[in-house]
Amino acid sequence: MALATQPSEATDRAATVRSPGSSLLEPHTLQKISKMELVARQVMDGYVQGMHKSPHVGFALDFAQHRQYVPGDDVKRIDWRVYAKADRYYIKQYEVTTNLRCSIVLDASGSMKYQGATDPLSKFRFGQFVAACLAYIVLHQQDSAGLITFDTKIRSFIPTKSTPSQLMRILRTLDTTHAENETGIAPILHEIAERIDRRGLVVIISDLFEDPDKLMEAMHHLRHKRHEVILLQVMANDELEFPFRKWSQFENLELPTDKIRLDPALMRAIYLENLKKHQEALRIGLAKQHVSHLLLNTSQPFDEVLMTYLAQRMGRK
Template sequence: MPETLNFLDPAVLAKLEGLQLRAARIVEGYVSGLHRSPYQGFSVEFAEHREYVPGDDLRYVDWKVFGKTDKVYLKQYEEETNLICYLVLDTSESMQYQSEMAAMSKLEYAQCAAASLAYLVIHQVDSVGLVTFDDAVRQLVRPSSSATHLSQLIGVMEQVEPVRKTRTGPIFHELAERLTRRGIVFILSDLFDDADEMLAGLKHFRHRRHDVVVLHTLDPAELEFPFQNATMFHGMEELGDLLVEPAQLRRAYQEEINRFTAKVRAGCLAQGADYVQVRTDMPLDVALSTYLAHRRRRVR
């Protein structure tokens, strides 16, 4: 394994100072380009037809095809502008969680992933923006492809204060209206909220024609519940503390977390959104490069 890939291990990344350095190390090992842009819009070069959806601009209807088939199709064209990527980062209190099984908190891991994606997008001279949120949108940095933009995004991420609850559903609805230019929306969150409301918010993104990728960021202890002795669990996001015997809860807890993750995954896939579960003990090169390779094959 090349020496640079050693930096992709979460334990090593945790020792590096600064997100920009971490991002550079992560990308250094495997950067090979994310896409020939899969995004298509209405501009100059004709690409293909797609079926009309209520709300589409009738100016782009191919009336010749309609006359021959009695079906309404729109002409699609290759987008003149570069791909736009939006990074939507959950900075709520639960993202601070870090068990002994992980070298970084969920927030730190998600920040590293977001910084790496931003590094990749800007490296390709595409545009990337950033949203940080908890129970409200805290920062919204508009997309740019400038060389200095990465430093701005990282500066925003390093200033977050994860002390509040999360409200994914309302936030996603709000962002779907505010992010007016269609692009790829990466959501980096543990998604610990009402699943139905959250999925309704994701559906709004899809309604606005965004390409949605959910990076469901979880600590391994949240999935495996490895606790043995009597344990005091500290409640985050306004939940109280609780002293419990883990053995008495393990089965019920694991059934509940499995039910939750399965529901989120099924809901994402039903809407045509990509779902990727990432554990904070997973090397970031594995988490990101596996997904990007899958996406590249699918887009082709």
């Protein structure tokens, strides 16, 4: 449940969109992205071997075709099932696919509408910018990007592609998606694990208001499907520090009728302790699943926190 001191403070104060996609990649945003591209490329290369599909046929991930065996071929590549049917030797050929497939998953549930009193963006708008930047970087480097948005259901599913029109399709979807309704992160991630038919990089942007144990089961499912996973946890500064002092009304943004009025001073220590336990459970569980995790504070410029993360990732290579 997200924080909200008053209903008026729980609204999404994102800028009005002039046309679909236009507000997410304006010139000043592209200028920020350009500083990230080189580092991003080096980091993403850590997930794949190279940037492009190899023109030759060799050992790799994706099956291409059969061809008849000729002397000198590696007998280990003979397909004995085909031999049993055709009474001839055939070997399997594989296509070396090193193009990155990046599926960007954005939480569009009601809790993402929250915007802290001093934050320039709501969590959802912050997530939209991060998703747009990642899509731009991936596609600009001739890799494939896709977008999935969800609340209690998958609301949009754009499969990964590297076509020229893909970026605008993603931007239009981002700009016409609104944060609302309840959420079910873990069940949705299980569904996503089954629907993404080829392994790749899955970047999840969410506030992660989910039971850590259920979330770890979903992470295990994605990892079992051989996906690399990055979790970008977006939270407002108020949610991290609980700075409220006066009696306030707190509202569940996913269930607007769920409200409570209390003295924040009496709850601050309890809230922060519970938050600490939640974050520690995430840290330990995600480390065991070999899932990268970054906490993004919406009070900070999105490009700075992304650049810091990318630099850290590059340093670990």
